[in-house]
Structures are given as structure tokens and as C-alpha cells.
Amino acid sequence: MTHPYRKGMKTKRTMAAATLLLTMVSGTAMAQPMVVPDDNTRQLREEFRNRKFGIFIHWGIYSMMADGEWVMYNKRINRDEYAQLAGGFCPSWFSAREWAQIFKDAGAQYVTFTTRHHDGFSMWDTKASDYNVAEATPYGKDILKSLSAACAEHGLKLHLYYSHMDWYRTDYPTGSTSSDLPHDESTANWMSYYTFMNQQLTELLTNYGPIGAIWFDGMWDHAEGTGFDWRLDEQYALIKKLQPKCLIGNNHHGSPIDVEDIQLFEQDLPGDNTAGFSGKQQVSNQVPLETCMTMNNSWGYNITDTNYKSGDEVIRRLVQAAGRNANFLLNVGPRPDGQLPPQAVKVLEHVGKFMDTHSRSIYNTRGGIVPPQDWGVTTQDGKTLYLHVLNKEKDGQVVNEGLHRINGGPLSFFVPLKGHSLSNPTILNTDEKLTIQAENGGYRIFLPKRPNSVDLVIKARLD
Numbered sequence: 107m108t109h110p111y112r113k114g115m116k117t118k119r120t121m122a123a124a125t126l127l128l129t130m131v132s133g134t135a136m137a138q139p140m141v142v143p144d145d146n147t148r149q150l151r152e153e154f155r156n157r158k159f160g161i162f163i164h165w166g167i168y169s170m171m172a173d174g175e176w177v178m179y180n181k182r183i184n185r186d187e188y189a190q191l192a193g194g195f196c197p198s199w200f201s202a203r204e205w206a207q208i209f210k211d212a213g214a215q216y217v218t219f220t221t222r223h224h225d226g227f228s229m230w231d232t233k234a235s236d237y238n239v240a241e242a243t244p245y246g247k248d249i250l251k252s253l254s255a256a257c258a259e260h261g262l263k264l265h266l267y268y269s270h271m272d273w274y275r276t277d278y279p280t281g282s283t284s285s286d287l288p289h290d291e292s293t294a295n296w297m298s299y300y301t302f303m304n305q306q307l308t309e310l311l312t313n314y315g316p317i318g319a320i321w322f323d324g325m326w327d328h329a330e331g332t333g334f335d336w337r338l339d340e341q342y343a344l345i346k347k348l349q350p351k352c353l354i355g356n357n358h359h360g361s362p363i364d365v366e367d368i369q370l371f372e373q374d375l376p377g378d379n380t381a382g383f384s385g386k387q388q389v390s391n392q393v394p395l396e397t398c399m400t401m402n403n404s405w406g407y408n409i410t411d412t413n414y415k416s417g418d419e420v421i422r423r424l425v426q427a428a429g430r431n432a433n434f435l436l437n438v439g440p441r442p443d444g445q446l447p448p449q450a451v452k453v454l455e456h457v458g459k460f461m462d463t464h465s466r467s468i469y470n471t472r473g474g475i476v477p478p479q480d481w482g483v484t485t486q487d488g489k490t491l492y493l494h495v496l497n498k499e500k501d502g503q504v505v506n507e508g509l510h511r512i513n514g515g516p517l518s519f520f521v522p523l524k525g526h527s528l529s530n531p532t533i534l535n536t537d538e539k540l541t542i543q544a545e546n547g548g549y550r551i552f553l554p555k556r557p558n559s560v561d562l563v564i565k566a567r568l569d
């Protein structure tokens with residue numbers, strides 16, 4: 107992936123910008139206290155946490171270029187030329203119901219759909235612009251309508267991704283990345299653009315049933331501007347007015363501000379910063395966390411990117427996210443014809459098989475009292491502690507560096523735990539009882555044999 111923003115996040119320039127951004131959006135310094143949520147909001151956030159696993163869909167006319175969702179920028183495509191793609195967009199194999207079934211079978215509980223990405227193309231029948239799927243394409247139908255119906259039918263919550271940044275509209279005041287595109291700055295008109303966004307958000311929150319969350323992205327385009335005010339307060343208030351049950355998340359790569367309900371992490375588990383986006387993020391203990399991740403290296407469909415994570419690897423990330431008290435939002439980038447890439451479907455099926463037998467150690471849990479260990483992570487549901495012994499396969503052998511044989515005895519692992527007692531460990535799916543022994547500062551649990559799966563889940567009682 108080659109957008110400068112990605113590369114730039116690690117540079118000093120953008121780090122400074124990120125700080126500035128936070129200062130800007132909150133109006134004051136970073137340590138701004140969060141708005142204390144009322145009981146209803148608290149309840150909604152807990153319900154979101156309970157769902158644990160969602161599917162992110164990056165789909166737009168960029169899929170036709172088969173080179174990711176940043177293709178317009180990466181190739182510096184002229185807006186009028188790019189817009190011609192719409193005339194060929196006709197996803198003949200698209201079936202929202204099929205998608206929903208696949209996601210449901212994978213064990214997902216919600217879907218986050220890119221209603222309008224940075225390229226500015228709307229994937230619903232918006233009245234705010236004719237640059238949309240219903241009017242500008244031969245397909246001529248409202249994709250979001252069918253998706254919302256299919257999600258409702260399959261009991262999946264619908265969340266909506268919405269880009270703040272726009273590479274297409276002439277009234278959008280260009281920022282750090284958008285200014286690299288051929289634009290005429292003289293037509294910029296913030297109020298017109300802001301009104302447009304709010305009109306679109308009003309449609310999204312009026313015509314598509316209950317929306318679980320709005321997922322914003324792209325406001326970092328103005329990170330380096332001085333005094334640029336996105337007027338989030340008003341926009342957030344509009345969302346809460348239209349659908350009081352709709353949560354708000356914003357992928358601004360900073361700690362959550364004001365009324366934001368979810369802290370978003372891109373390509374990293376909370377606390378990690380391998381992708382370079384989370385350097386400014388302090389993991390919140392107030393709002394739910396969500397990690398979004400690609401299956402290969404691309405969000406939007408990329409025909410040459412076959413670098414898919416294995417099904418086991420995806421399970422590992424999902425479980426690690428749960429162990430860090432975070433939801434996991436796994437991305438798929440559908441093809442322009444409306445099909446999900448078969449590699450992605452294979453991974454989803456693999457995750458689904460795991461969820462069929464293990465989901466009770468994930469859904470409705472919170473990160474366990476025992477923090478992540480070298481042998482794995484824990485999740486917790488009241489007095490039940492789930493110990494996820496996370497294993498890897500190496501040269502045909504299952505390995506786990508956190509498992510040890512003490513004096514040639516059976517394999518075991520140590521659970522650090524003070525002020526609580528742990529008892530009755532059993533293997534989740536067989537109820538096989540395991541030996542447990544108190545040890546200085548915690549407990550040692552013994553395994554009858556080397557685990558042979560990615561996640562050996564042990565259920566134990568915590569008092």
C-alpha cells in the first residue's frame with residue numbers, strides 16, 4: 107500500500123500533525139475529559155462489546171481498478187476521468203443475502219460498510235449528489251438498501267463507514283493528501299461541504315433502519331492545517347439526535363474525544379503499534395475498543411495482493427483482540443462483480459468452524475483479569491475465566507513458547523494471579539479435567555498432551 111499518509115505516519119512531521127489534530131478537534135489540550143455517558147449509552151456500549159466480531163467491507167467503484175481503495179490518489183487520477191468508472195459499475199454477482207450468510211456463518215455479529223470512501227462515490231441512493239450507485243451506474247440500484255435488509259434478516263448489526271475526506275467534490279477544502287490531486291482550490295467551500303455531509307448522514311440515519319455505529323475516517327487530511335475546524339460537536343449531535351442508539355467511532359488515530367463511543371485501532375491490537383498509526387493512542391479504559399484488520403494487505407479489492415493471512419492467523423488475532431478487551435473487525439474487499447474473493451471466503455469459513463465450537467469463550471466476554479501472557483490470553487465472563495492457549499504451527503509441529511516441562515514433567519503454563527483463586531480447569535469442548543497447582547504468585551495448569559489446534563481453550567472458575 108502506497109499512500110503517503112501511511113508512510114508518513116511514522117515521520118516526525120505527521121506525528122506533530124497528529125498531536126495538533128487532537129488539540130484541534132477537542133478544542134483544548136489532549137487530556138480533555140470524556141463526556142460521562144448516561145446509562146443508555148453505557149448499555150449500548152456494553153452491547154457493542156458483547157458482539158466481539160464484525161466484518162468490514164471496503165467496496166466502491168475503485169474495485170474496478172483492482173488496486174485498492176486509494177487507487178485514485180496513488181495514480182493521481184483526474185476526478186472527471188475517475189468518475190467515468192461509475193459508467194461501468196455493474197456488479198452482476200452481487201447478492202447481499204449471500205454475503206450476509208457468509209458473514210453470519212463466520213460468526214460475525216455486525217457488518218461495517220463503506221458507504222462513501224475517500225473517492226467520494228456514494229454506495230447508496232443519496233439525494234445530496236448524483237455521484238452515487240443508483241444514479242451514476244448501469245447497476246442502478248441502492249446497494250446499501252439491499253445490504254441493510256440482508257443484515258436485518260440475518261441478525262447482523264449494520265455499521266456505516268463514512269469518509270470525512272473527499273477527493274472528488276469541488277467544494278471540499280483540500281488538505282494534506284487531497285491537495286496532491288489535480289484540484290481547483292478556488293471552488294472550495296467548507297460550509298457547502300459540511301452541509302452536504304450532514305445531509306448524507308441524515309439520509310443514512312433515516313432510511314436504512316437502525317444503524318449500530320457511524321465509523322468516520324479521513325479527518326487527518328486536515329491534520330496539518332491550522333485552525334481547521336471539522337465541527338464534530340454539531341455533527342455528532344446530529345447523529346445522536348437522529349438515532350440516539352447509534353454509536354460513534356472516528357479513525358483519527360488518537361485517543362477518543364468527547365462523545366465518541368468507540369476507540370478504533372487500525373491494523374494493530376490495542377497497545378501495539380506495528381503499523382505506525384497508534385503512536386498517539388492511549389488505550390482507553392472508558393470506551394469499547396475495536397481493532398480493524400485486513401485479511402491480505404489491502405482494504406479495497408486488489409487483484410495482485412494474494413498475501414492472505416491463514417485462517418489460523420486470523421483466529422489468533424481475533425482471540426488476541428478479545429483478550430485485550432477489543433472487538434475485531436475483519437476486512438473483506440469484494441470484487442467489482444460483487445463476489446467476495448474466494449481466498450477471503452475460505453478464511454471466513456475457517457473462522458466460522460472455530461466459532462461454532464469456541465464462540466462462548468469470546469462473545470459476551472471481556473478481556474480477562476490475567477493480562478496477555480507468552481502462552482496466550484484470557485477472556486472472562488463473570489466468574490468464568492477462559493484461558494486461550496494460543497499455538498502456532500512451525501515445520502508441521504505445534505509450538506508455544508509459553509508452555510514448559512518442569513523437571514521433565516508434563517507440559518504446563520503459569521497463570522499469574524493475586525488476590526483471587528482459580529479452580530476446576532477443564533478443556534472447553536471435552537470437559538476433560540486438568541491438574542492445577544498453586545504456585546508462588548499464581549497457578550500452574552498442566553496439559554495432558556501438546557495442543558494440536560490454534561487455540562486450546564481452558565475454562566476455569568475464578569473466585
Ligand code: GLC
Pocket residue numbers: 164175176323324357372398405
Ligand atoms: C485508512 C485508509 C482507508 C481505510 C481505513 C480503514 O484510514 O485511509 O483507506 O479505509 O484506513 O481502517
